[in-house]
Amino acid sequence: MAEKGKNGTPMLDELEKGPWPSFVSEIKRTAEKSEQCGALLRLLERSYEEKIGHWKHGGIVGVMGYGGGVIGRYNDLQEEFPEIAHFHTLRVNMPSGWFYTSDALRTICDIWERHGSGLTNMHGSTGDIILLGTTTDELEPTFAELTQAGFDLGGSGSDMRTPSCCVGPARCEWACYDTLHLTNDLTHHFQDELHRPAFPYKFKVKCAGCPNDCVASIARADMSIIGTWRDQIKIDQAEVKAAEDAGLNIQRDVCNNCPTKCIEWDGTELKIDDENCVKCMHCINTMPKALSPGDDRGATILLGAKAPIVEGALLSSVLIPFIKIEPPYDEIKDLIERIWDFWGEHGKNRERVGEFMQRVGLGNFLEQIEVEPVPEMIAHPRENPYVFYEEYFEEEEEEVEA
Numbered sequence: 205m206a207e208k209g210k211n212g213t214p215m216l217d218e219l220e221k222g223p224w225p226s227f228v229s230e231i232k233r234t235a236e237k238s239e240q241c242g243a244l245l246r247l248l249e250r251s252y253e254e255k256i257g258h259w260k261h262g263g264i265v266g267v268m269g270y271g272g273g274v275i276g277r278y279n280d281l282q283e284e285f286p287e288i289a290h291f292h293t294l295r296v297n298m299p300s301g302w303f304y305t306s307d308a309l310r311t312i313c314d315i316w317e318r319h320g321s322g323l324t325n326m327h328g329s330t331g332d333i334i335l336l337g338t339t340t341d342e343l344e345p346t347f348a349e350l351t352q353a354g355f356d357l358g359g360s361g362s363d364m365r366t367p368s369c370c371v372g373p374a375r376c377e378w379a380c381y382d383t384l385h386l387t388n389d390l391t392h393h394f395q396d397e398l399h400r401p402a403f404p405y406k407f408k409v410k411c412a413g414c415p416n417d418c419v420a421s422i423a424r425a426d427m428s429i430i431g432t433w434r435d436q437i438k439i440d441q442a443e444v445k446a447a448e449d450a451g452l453n454i455q456r457d458v459c460n461n462c463p464t465k466c467i468e469w470d471g472t473e474l475k476i477d478d479e480n481c482v483k484c485m486h487c488i489n490t491m492p493k494a495l496s497p498g499d500d501r502g503a504t505i506l507l508g509a510k511a512p513i514v515e516g517a518l519l520s521s522v523l524i525p526f527i528k529i530e531p532p533y534d535e536i537k538d539l540i541e542r543i544w545d546f547w548g549e550h551g552k553n554r555e556r557v558g559e560f561m562q563r564v565g566l567g568n569f570l571e572q573i574e575v576e577p578v579p580e581m582i583a584h585p586r587e588n589p590y591v592f593y594e595e596y597f598e599e600e601e602e603e604v605e606a
């Protein structure tokens with residue numbers, strides 16, 4: 205740690221202790237090649253001392269032709285830290301499911317060593333490869349090299365953000381549709397909406413292959429596309445028996461934990477009343493060799509998740525209980541466009557689609573995007589009697605009286 209004295213970062217140095225991989229050690233290693241990293245560490249140390257951030261408010265930079273993809277940042281101690289006076293972040297669209305070849309990663313590293321700080325975030329919470337720290341002058345040259353190598357920027361601002369997905373059928377027996385292909389297809393289809401912000405606010409799509417939801421789509425995407433099935437769970441009775449012989453208490457750990465109590469086990473045969481199964485995945489998760497999702501697969505589409513600001517955090521709620529997911533995915537694309545049309549026209553400035561839905565009411569929302577209301581959309585019916593009726597009901601009644 206020859207850098208210690210030079211950087212004068214006693215507080216950060218503490219974070220090189222302990223078993224977890226230390227981001228401080230990583231930045232110090234990168235600092236051997238990049239003077240921006242040494243400055244970044246010293247600025248961070250300063251923030252640790254003063255307990256405040258030292259980045260100026262906002263920053264609007266980018267590349268020609270796009271309205272998003274780069275997050276501009278300037279430090280507020282420009283004279284003291286000139287090396288990182290500019291410290292912009294590029295979001296680079298990752299491959300679906302974060303599958304790379306080492307060639308692809310080497311390509312990105314070479315580009316970033318030439319143009320940026322050498323620091324990255326693998327990956328941003330939305331999914332993008334994050335290239336952390338460069339100057340305004342370097343943005344176009346970096347972008348030019350990235351596109352030359354087949355990479356494009358991801359989303360930022362009031363646009364369609366970079367869609368992401370779980371590893372799906374590439375590595376998981378439970379995937380009910382091809383999450384990787386759908387994610388890639390939607391990303392390509394909606395490039396314009398991704399690169400040139402045209403919405404009231406951001407809009408995220410995440411694709412999970414089954415209700416385990418390994419990309420947390422229900423909490424972190426305005427549109428959550430979650431794989432499911434509508435026929436019977438496939439049961440291999442011999443494997444059920446083998447699971448019990450291997451020590452699984454099927455009655456206690458599977459049947460009793462089924463949320464709808466629709467599984468029975470008599471010691472020789474496992475029976476599932478699939479009509480009452482809510483596809484929670486528990487039994488399948490517990491006995492992966494014995495049970496698997498049915499053959500009639502598709503997804504549930506949910507809408508509206510967002511973090512707390514402004515009106516409170518929301519999880520997505522059911523919009524389409526079941527939809528087949530097959531290329532070219534026209535039905536999903538049409539649905540997305542109908543949502544964008546209505547929300548784009550009537551959404552308030554910086555109003556997420558989840559808040560918009562609450563403001564205009566689910567009934568109006570569904571009518572405008574041409575989706576029929578069904579019981580699966582609600583957890584329970586309303587408990588208050590403040591029900592709005594359409595004009596034509598009253599007219600009908602008057603006609604009856606007359």
Ligand code: HEM
């Ligand atoms: C021409 C005169 C008036 C008009 C046009 C009028 C109109 C309204 C309207 C539109 C509402 C809201 C109803 C709703 O949102 O469901 C309301 C509520 C209310 N008004 Fe009036 N109002 C009038 C006179 C008065 C007077 C004189 C009083 C009291 C002495 C009064 C007390 C209230 C109260 C307490 C509420 C709230 C009721 C509730 O909590 O549900 N209003 N009024």
Ligand code: HEM
């Ligand atoms: C000692 C006298 C009073 C008592 C103990 C009293 C008590 C109450 C109570 C317990 C409620 C129900 C609140 C709730 O459900 O949240 C209420 C509501 C109401 N009171 Fe009174 N009240 C009194 C005087 C008055 C007077 C003098 C008026 C009008 C001139 C009035 C107008 C109302 C109205 C309009 C509401 C409905 C408000 C709403 O739901 O938003 N009250 N009152």
Ligand code: SF4
Binds near residue numbers: 373377415419
């Ligand atoms: S969400 Fe389901 S399909 Fe996707 S990786 Fe997780 S368990 Fe597998």
Ligand code: SF4
Binds near residue numbers: 467476
């Ligand atoms: S998936 Fe869930 S609801 Fe369906 S049978 Fe298994 S435990 Fe019960």
